[in-house]
Amino acid sequence: MINRGGDALVPASDPEASTEDSAVRDREVRGLARMVQVSPTTTLVDLTLRGVAPGRYNASIREYGDLKFGATSTGPIWAGGSGTTQPRGILGPVEVGGDGRGAAFLDHPIQVWEVIGHAMVLTGQESQDDLKNDQNTVVGVIARSAGMWDNDKTVCSCTGTVKASVPEFQEAARPALARQS
Incomplete structure (x- = not known):
């Protein structure tokens, strides 16, 4: 995921902060997501979080890559033409310990090209339908980068x-x- 020039997940709490504003200091990197397509139908998602409150976070790919208003403008969970009741954008949980760090390896039946340009959101909020911007919700836009x-x-x-x-x-x-x- 790319945000502000790096593979970064940033907090959604102050999405409209100008880059000149002191509020930008609050937008430090809170995690990293790497996606590697390991087969024609499976992508491995390597997620790490740091600097967030302990608890269970839900990772999801959203319909839009619009971060203008933080998590609230990313739209619903990406359905991906699934034709089922379960949207394809639900990635799974990440447990964050008392030190504010968490990690998860999630395999998911998607192809990387399908989600480039969409937002990824990790939130501890119970409902993922109406997201709110808070200090412990992190967002980023999925982008392609060159392989090694x-x-x-x-x-x-x-x-x-x-x-x-x-x-x-x-x-x-x-x-x-x-x-x-």
Whole structure:
């Protein structure tokens, strides 16, 4: 999940705080969610939480990725065209201990591409239908990131331009380099 430039879950308690405002200090990272699709029908969700009150938190994928008003603007739990009474966006529980830390590995029958752009919400609230913004509800937007070693870059010695390491760039750079010598 990406929020404010990192793979982060942030508190929903002050969603309209300006980045210049002192209230931003309250928006520290409260957790991390990693999603790895391990088969065509199964995704592993690795969740960690920190700095929240002890208790049971429910993780869910929401219909929208709109965080303008925090958790309240993320919409209902994502149904995902399930056609059943159980929405596909219900991920499961995360237990947080007395130290304010919790972790869970959840496998879920979704494909990662289906949920990119949706919000993920972790809340201790009993009802997940009408979410309220509070200090212990954390939100983030699910985004794609490159896999390990999948984002190699090459710096062109002729212009200094950073380019992705692809054969076309490497081939195109050779004639320019030959002309310079």
